[in-house]
Amino acid sequence: MEHATAPDERRRRQAFDRYVVPELGVLLHVARTMTPTDQDAEDLVQDTLLRAYQGIVAFDGAHPRAWLFTIMRNTQVNRTRRKRPELLDDAADAETVVQEDGGLSPEAAAEAHVFDEAVADAVHQLPVRMAQVIELVDIDGLTCGEAAEALEIPVGTVMSRLHRARRKIRDRLRREGFAPRGGML
Amino acid sequence: MKALARIKDKVVEMRTCHEVGRFLQIYLDGELDQSRIATVAGHLEHCRRCGMEADAYERIKASLARIAQQGLVHPEDELSIERLRRFADTLQA
Numbered sequence: 001m002e003h004a005t006a007p008d009e010r011r012r013r014q015a016f017d018r019y020v021v022p023e024l025g026v027l028l029h030v031a032r033t034m035t036p037t038d039q040d041a042e043d044l045v046q047d048t049l050l051r052a053y054q055g056i057v058a059f060d061g062a063h064p065r066a067w068l069f070t071i072m073r074n075t076q077v078n079r080t081r082r083k084r085p086e087l088l089d090d091a092a093d094a095e096t097v098v099q100e101d102g103g104l105s106p107e108a109a110a111e112a113h114v115f116d117e118a119v120a121d122a123v124h125q126l127p128v129r130m131a132q133v134i135e136l137v138d139i140d141g142l143t144c145g146e147a148a149e150a151l152e153i154p155v156g157t158v159m160s161r162l163h164r165a166r167r168k169i170r171d172r173l174r175r176e177g178f179a180p181r182g183g184m185l
Numbered sequence: 186m187k188a189l190a191r192i193k194d195k196v197v198e199m200r201t202c203h204e205v206g207r208f209l210q211i212y213l214d215g216e217l218d219q220s221r222i223a224t225v226a227g228h229l230e231h232c233r234r235c236g237m238e239a240d241a242y243e244r245i246k247a248s249l250a251r252i253a254q255q256g257l258v259h260p261e262d263e264l265s266i267e268r269l270r271r272f273a274d275t276l277q278a
């Protein structure tokens with residue numbers, strides 16, 4: 001005989017697969033903005049997943065990212081209270097390592113590879129707060145509103161950091177020779 | 186008179202470049218309000234300098250999109266996400 005809570009459990013799993021699992025990468029990147037180390041970020045995501053799993057039956061399906069960010073923030077507040085660690089500090093810069101490219105024609109792929117390496121390096125060189133918005137908006141694909149929600153700052157601040165960050169990337173690429181005067185960048 | 190007209194045109198052009206520069210990234214993000222889109226788009230058609238500026242941002246955005254697909258900024262993410270996926274599976278077991 002089937003257990004009485006089986007349909008609930010099935011709905012819970014379906015909702016979790018639909019709303020939470022696709023956001024693992026984004027959650028990890030947002031967690032990095034709240035924690036000092038990558039290991040802390042991963043732990044924070046795990047705790048967030050646990051709470052999301054417990055609470056997903058009551059979730060109405062609207063704005064899953066905003067819902068998950070709220071859970072993550074509350075989780076982090078509780079974790080910080082429990083641990084009472086050193087006072088607030090920016091997350092440490094994450095290391096940038098570049099891997100190989102693919103997909104385009106060999107010539108275009110080689111060119112894109114060199115360019116992408118330089119862009120990834122430029123992102124790594126950005127001040128932490130600018131790198132955060134570039135990663136959330138331009139790499140993870142969050143809207144400025146979602147990034148504002150995740151970082152708990154006004155949308156206008158997200159946009160201004162984003163624009164300044166891209167300008168810095170462009171300037172750096174120019175200095176590195178990707179922008180010969182009158183050339184392609 | 187012709188020289189004066191040329192100077193006037195140049196000043197207008199510089200003002201437009203400055204104006205477009207302020208809104209260029211918002212335009213490229215597709216978030217510029219309707220009333221300004223035609224001005225920016227029209228200017229980019231004939232101003233080489235601003236056109237190149239727009240191309241530069243487009244190339245950077247395209248590169249960031251490739252970086253996103255390939256995990257270039259955080260190649261270690263793949264392992265972390267795999268671990269998190271396994272953790273998510275255990276919740277549902």
